Amino acid sequence: MSDARSNLPRNRDSMKWGVHAPDVLPLWVADLDLAPPDFVKEGLHRLIDGDDLGYTNIPPDFRKSVASWYQRRHHAHVTEEMVVALPGVVPGIYAFFLALGERGKNFLTHTPVYPYFLNGGRTAAMACVQVPLKCDDRLYAIDFDAMEKAATPDTRALLLCNPHNPSGRNFGLEELSRVLEFAKRRNLMVCSDEIWADWLLDGKPFIPFFELGDEAARRTVVLGAATKTFNIPGLTAAWAIIPNAELREKFRQTILGLLPSANYLGLRATTWVQEQGEAWFDSARRLVIENRRFAEGFIADRFPQVAVTRSEATYLMWLDFRETPFAKQPAGELLRRARVALSEGALFGAGGEGFARINLGTSRETLADALERIAKALHGA
Ligand SMILES: Cc1ncc(COP(=O)(O)O)c(C=O)c1O
Structure with a gap:
């Protein structure tokens, strides 16, 4: 079924x-x-019946599957080496600040927002500067004047949520381009939590932040997972997409031994749902x-x-x-x-x-x- x-x-x-x-x-x-999906349950039964519950070996097809999903669903260009497996998107946010933040400085995020964002910088003792979205006729949008006012000389990063929880906005090209221009002008790192990317309710396409071009790809960590799309959050598997090899290496070295590896059952399930779901x-x-x-x-x-x-x-x-x-x-x-x-x-x-x-x-x-x-x-x- x-x-x-x-x-x-x-x-x-x-x-x-x-x-x-x-x-x-x-x-x-x-x-x-x-x-x-039934095929997920059947696959998990097969793995458990095979008595193979040792340490995680990132399945060889995991990165390929994530790259192919982005290509098919979002017409986005992801190569296998850009993909880093994670045990969750929230751990990915904390790892982003630890690896690429700057102690004692601050980051901006658009509120109201998924509550974990407000504490996201704590691994680097970075303060959260809340920038309220504006809301016109019951539709939320980024308030760029408020961003300019909120930023300080100590601002080092932007934590984006797109599509945005809880407002349900899927920020479009114009807004995202202005966000990128802001990040470039102030030399900010960008962490874009895109766990909701598949949940589009109308015909408007979704734009992963790194797709805005080289300037975006240079300074961005995108986080995602199949867990929201396919209702398997308890299997704790997610990914980071980091086009910039230097940032990727820093991120990888930071999580090594600190975060548990992604759950093997979750990584396998991610590949199945992306192939058949x-x-x-x-x-x-x-x-x-x-x-x-x-x-x-x-x-x-x-x-x-x-x-x-x-x-x-x-x-x-x-x-x-x-x-x-x-x-x-x-x-x-x-x-x-x-x-x-x-x-x-x-x-x-x-x-x-x-x-x-x-x-x-x-x-x-x-x-x-x-x-x-x-x-x-x-x-x-
Ligand atoms: C924006 C956002 N990021 C992350 C998560 C959770 O991610 P994970 O369970 O992979 O840590 C959620 C869950 O609701 C969410 O809405």
């Missing part, structure tokens, strides 16, 4: 369903309530697009005082509760009153207060149940 299925049991132990009480509907952490992903994407349409309609109809951010990518929806009685702590209130777990906006840094993030990657039944509970809680408040 190559279609994504969303009829998973609820008594799962992994983080999304395992953390809260059984009566809570968890639509918080970014994994999907979809069974991974397109049909599964297309059906998962369709489900999310339909859920997004359903949620937008439901909210407009039942609780229009909550504004829905317009998204281009990801399976996340960023909801503005500032005009509701729950403005102070929307996710906290909804957990207490509706038994629905969302992600609290304030955790995403400046500009996140009064917002909450909902994960649309679930069955229609669960989503409808959660939205109904939220509607009742808002009406009863």
Whole structure:
């Protein structure tokens, strides 16, 4: 069966369903309530039955598979030697600062943003300078004036998230080119977390940062993984793409012995999904697009005082509760009153207060149940 299925049991132990009480509907952490492709499960069974659980040997086809995926999905040029295997994207962020940051200086990031970004520089004692995105007509965009104001003589790096979690923006050529011009003018290193690159919800293409040309390739570490695309985050495998050989060597030397190697099962699964997973992903994407349409309609109809951010990518929806009685702590209130777990906006840094993030990657039944509970809680408040 190559279609994504969303009829998973609820008594799962992994983080999304395992953390809260059984009566809570968890639509918080970014994994999907979809069974991974059958061929992944079969492949993992084969590996385990083969009793081969020794130290990781990077599978010879892993780098080739990542390069080919970029070529096919994003028309991007990646060579095998640019690819470094990692146990996760977040460890890759920490490694970027340790290897290529500068102690005691600072980096910029666009908020609200995936909470790990705010602490990303701690491995090099680098301070995070939060630059709020601007939002026009419910669509977020980079505020270049704010970037100019926020940068200091101590700024050394930019930590980008593209497509952007939680806003769902897929930054386009013009914005990315201006980011590159900014980075070049101030001689900044760029770490671009592109874990959401495959989750495009409309026809707009995705541009990996290194594809902007030689100047970008010289100063950029791109991080990615197949774990969000194919719902296998527990298998902990990811990659860095570092076109500049000198930076790549520094990065590689830094992680050696410090980060655990990527999980062998995860690396093998990455290759399988990239080779055989397109049909599964297309059906998962369709489900999310339909859920997004359903949620937008439901909210407009039942609780229009909550504004829905317009998204281009990801399976996340960023909801503005500032005009509701729950403005102070929307996710906290909804957990207490509706038994629905969302992600609290304030955790995403400046500009996140009064917002909450909902994960649309679930069955229609669960989503409808959660939205109904939220509607009742808002009406009863
Ligand atoms: C932007 C972003 N980066 C990284 C991660 C997690 O990456 P990993 O599990 O590979 O550390 C997430 C998970 O939601 C994410 O949204």
